[in-house]
Amino acid sequence: MASSAMELSLLNPAAMRGLSAAKPRVVSSRRIVRFRVASSAAAPPAAKPGTPKKRGKTEIQETLLTPRFYTTDFDEMERLFNAEINKQLNQEEFDALLQEFKTDYNQTHFVRNPEFKAAADKMEGPLRQIFVEFLERSCTAEFSGFLLYKELGRRLKKTNPVVAEIFSLMSRDEARHAGFLNKGLSDFNLALDLGFLTKARKYTFFKPKFIFYATYLSEKIGYWRYITIFRHLKANPEYQVYPIFKYFENWCQDENRHGDFFSALLKAQPQFLNDWKAKLWSRFFCLSVYVTMYLNDCQRTTFYEGIGLDTKEFDMHVIIETNRTTARIFPAVLDVENPEFKRKLDRMVEINKKIIAIGESDDIPLVKNLKRIPHVAALVSEIIAAYLMPPIESGSVDFAEFEPQLVY
Amino acid sequence: MVAPATLSLRPFATLAPSRAALPRVGAGFALPPAVSCQPRRRRLSLRAVAVDSDQQGSPEPPDQEAKPKKYHFLVANAKFMLDEEEHFQEQLKEKLRLYGEREKEQDFWLVVEPKFLDRFPNITKRLKRPAVALVSTDGNWITNA
Numbered sequence: 001m002a003s004s005a006m007e008l009s010l011l012n013p014a015a016m017r018g019l020s021a022a023k024p025r026v027v028s029s030r031r032i033v034r035f036r037v038a039s040s041a042a043a044p045p046a047a048k049p050g051t052p053k054k055r056g057k058t059e060i061q062e063t064l065l066t067p068r069f070y071t072t073d074f075d076e077m078e079r080l081f082n083a084e085i086n087k088q089l090n091q092e093e094f095d096a097l098l099q100e101f102k103t104d105y106n107q108t109h110f111v112r113n114p115e116f117k118a119a120a121d122k123m124e125g126p127l128r129q130i131f132v133e134f135l136e137r138s139c140t141a142e143f144s145g146f147l148l149y150k151e152l153g154r155r156l157k158k159t160n161p162v163v164a165e166i167f168s169l170m171s172r173d174e175a176r177h178a179g180f181l182n183k184g185l186s187d188f189n190l191a192l193d194l195g196f197l198t199k200a201r202k203y204t205f206f207k208p209k210f211i212f213y214a215t216y217l218s219e220k221i222g223y224w225r226y227i228t229i230f231r232h233l234k235a236n237p238e239y240q241v242y243p244i245f246k247y248f249e250n251w252c253q254d255e256n257r258h259g260d261f262f263s264a265l266l267k268a269q270p271q272f273l274n275d276w277k278a279k280l281w282s283r284f285f286c287l288s289v290y291v292t293m294y295l296n297d298c299q300r301t302t303f304y305e306g307i308g309l310d311t312k313e314f315d316m317h318v319i320i321e322t323n324r325t326t327a328r329i330f331p332a333v334l335d336v337e338n339p340e341f342k343r344k345l346d347r348m349v350e351i352n353k354k355i356i357a358i359g360e361s362d363d364i365p366l367v368k369n370l371k372r373i374p375h376v377a378a379l380v381s382e383i384i385a386a387y388l389m390p391p392i393e394s395g396s397v398d399f400a401e402f403e404p405q406l407v408y
Numbered sequence: 409m410v411a412p413a414t415l416s417l418r419p420f421a422t423l424a425p426s427r428a429a430l431p432r433v434g435a436g437f438a439l440p441p442a443v444s445c446q447p448r449r450r451r452l453s454l455r456a457v458a459v460d461s462d463q464q465g466s467p468e469p470p471d472q473e474a475k476p477k478k479y480h481f482l483v484a485n486a487k488f489m490l491d492e493e494e495h496f497q498e499q500l501k502e503k504l505r506l507y508g509e510r511e512k513e514q515d516f517w518l519v520v521e522p523k524f525l526d527r528f529p530n531i532t533k534r535l536k537r538p539a540v541a542l543v544s545t546d547g548n549w550i551t552n553a
Contacts, residue, residue, distance in 0.1 A: 096551035105506050227498075253502050256495065260552075 067141040070148055071203045072211050074155045080208055080269060081160040089268045094162045097261055101169040109250050110180045115243045120187035123241065130303045131242065132188050139181035139192050146174035147198065148211075166261055173254045184244055209272055213285040216262035216329070219255050221289060221322045226252035228318055232309060239308035263329045267396060274395075279332035283391050286326065286334050290319045291348060291383060298349045299356070316342060327394035335392050344386045351379045479543055480550040483531060486520060486540040499553070516544035 083089050123131055153168030182192050206214065230248035233240050240246070272278055294315050297304060304311040316336075323336045335341065358371045489496060500518070507514060522541045525532050544550050 093551060096548040099548040100552050103506070105502055108509065249498075250502065253498060 067137055067144060069144045069197075069201045069203045070206050070211070071151075072148070072206050072208055074151070077152060077208050078156060078159045081156055081163050083160065086268065088270055089160075090264070091162065093264050094160075094166065097257075097264060098162050098166050098169075100257065101166055101261075104169075104172075106173070106176065106250050106254060110176050110247060112180075112183060113243070116184065117187050119242045120184075123188075126302060127241070127306045128188070130300060130306065132185065132190060133300070134303055135181050135184045135188070135244075136190075136192060139178050139185065139194075140197065142174050142178040142181060143192075143194055143197065145215075146171045146178055149174060163265075170258050170261065173258070177251065177254070180244070180247070184242075209269075209281070210285070212262055212266050212269070212272060213281060213330075214289070216259055216266060217285055217289045217322070217326060219259035219262060220325050221293065221318060222255035223252045223259060224318045224321045224325070226255060228314060228321075229307070229309075232314075233307065236308050239306075241307060245307070259325075263396075266329055273329070273331050275331075278330075279391070282326075282330035282332050283334055283387060286323065286330070287383065287387050290322075290334070290336065291345065291386070293318070294345045295348060295352050299352065312342075312346070327392065329396050331393070331395045332391040333394050334386070335389055338389065341386060341389065344382050348379055348382050351375050351382070355379070477545045478547070479545060480547040481519075481522075481524075481541045481543045482550050482553055483522075483525065483535065483539055483541045485536045486538045489540045489542075515546055516542065516549070519543055 079085055081089065083091065120128075149167045149171035153164045153166075153171060156164035156167065178194070182194070185191055226248040229245060230252065233245050233248075266272055272281075294312075297311050297315050301311040304314055319336050323333050327333045355372055355375045358368050358375070361368065363371070503516070506512070519541045521538050522543075525535075525539060525541070542550065542553060
């Protein structure tokens with residue numbers, strides 16, 4: 001599911017149906033990942049962007065950029081994965097993917113050590129606060145993926161047991177990630193009340209088609225974010241302020257496997273990849289993901305600078321690499337290497353800063369809203385202009401004209 | 409990932425020279441029709457940045473009664489596979505780590521310019537050289553790769 005510190009306004013799937021009363025407790029192989037529950041006063045969820053977290057505040061502050069929970073049309077999902085209805089399903093590829101997930105490369109990987117607490121205790125002041133926010137948002141994002149995948153695994157069990165099991169195994173991975181992050185929060189004397197989040201968060205409905213585009217992108221961009229941070233810190237160990245980053249190399253392979261699965265799902269639904277509507281939606285989701293990430297990260301530039309990264313350079317690297325990977329499956333992608341694209345992103349950052357500043361001012365709400373209008377209009381204008389930049393045609397070679405499978 | 413036996417090549421401006429530093433498997437690994445042979449096992453130590461093999465496929469060699477195992481392979485241009493994208497190296501590194509942790513016997517190999525390609529002319533004619541093949545007795549893994 002979505003990567004560290006990248007929360008997507010439109011894009012973190014979650015499921016409500018069947019889960020609203022449950023506190024998740026997940027058994028992964030021989031390990032039990034138990035989500036720690038603490039009072040909301042001790043761990044207020046989802047701090048408002050740009051505003052210091054206020055201890056004791058229990059209301060969930062949601063804005064356009066906070067991580068979201070998603071639900072979908074499960075009946076349509078069942079139809080899409082019914083092998084009798086959908087002849088495009090490549091069951092052999094799903095069988096192979098299932099074996100790969102069952103291998104469980106990270107079964108014994110996410111184990112903590114005393115370094116964690118020691119590193120947390122050393123962190124003080126603004127960096128500590130920002131780090132807590134990073135862990136909290138990342139945990140929420142991973143958890144929302146867990147919820148959706150778990151529900152899909154449950155709902156598809158009769159229709160397509162192989163695909164259902166893959167979803168369940170992906171929820172195992174996301175639960176491990178979320179649990180690991182939540183344990184990290186305990187180093188800072190906090191814990192997310194994930195049961196509370198499950199019940200209290202608003203769920204956004206997304207059609208299956210959009211779940212596929214959005215989730216594929218968020219898993220692949222998660223891969224590039226984690227691996228880029230890992231490589232940077234390996235080359236610059238003086239910035240290794242917290243041991244969780246040492247686990248990012250293996251972590252990101254989970255994200256990449258998840259992305260590969262969604263790639264197979266998309267190829268199993270060629271109607272999502274081979275017409276003009278598919279091109280428009282592909283570009284839309286690319287733009288949504290990239291803009292959301294860029295605005296979020298620039299808003300929290302102190303975190304990335306705290307680990308020795310230039311925030312904008314980091315984001316552009318991630319965007320360019322993700323775009324290259326995505327070009328293998330999406331029928332069209334944005335031309336993100338056009339310098340004008342970055343200039344638009346940078347203008348959006350400046351506009352977003354003004355909107356945030358207005359939000360933090362002492363004006364009454366009505367005045368704030370009036371002041372925001374021209375800036376929101378400018379932001380929308382930049383986004384539309386970025387969307388209308390000439391795209392790059394792309395797509396999977398699996399659909400290219402080739403000789404039939406070679407059999408010997 | 410790609411379906412078995414689908415093959416595609418990405419365009420290159422130039423061919424990369426053969427990389428002498430890359431690990432090679434002994435010439436014994438040729439899959440001759442009447443002889444059963446076991447490839448020599450060597451620990452892979454990639455120095456090049458590897459590439460994701462998204463666009464490669466793996467036809468299965470003919471089953472031989474004399475051989476105890478069936479081998480599957482995936483073949484690509486060496487520059488593409490080993491240089492252009494890094495994820496391939498990461499996948500192999502992860503797999504080696506796992507095999508070490510679980511004390512599992514190695515069942516996959518990376519072969520540069522494999523001689524057995526001569527037996528698959530339909531692939532060879534579309535493949536830019538030098539070629540590299542990922543070989544394994546685990547067909548599922550090759551399907552995934």
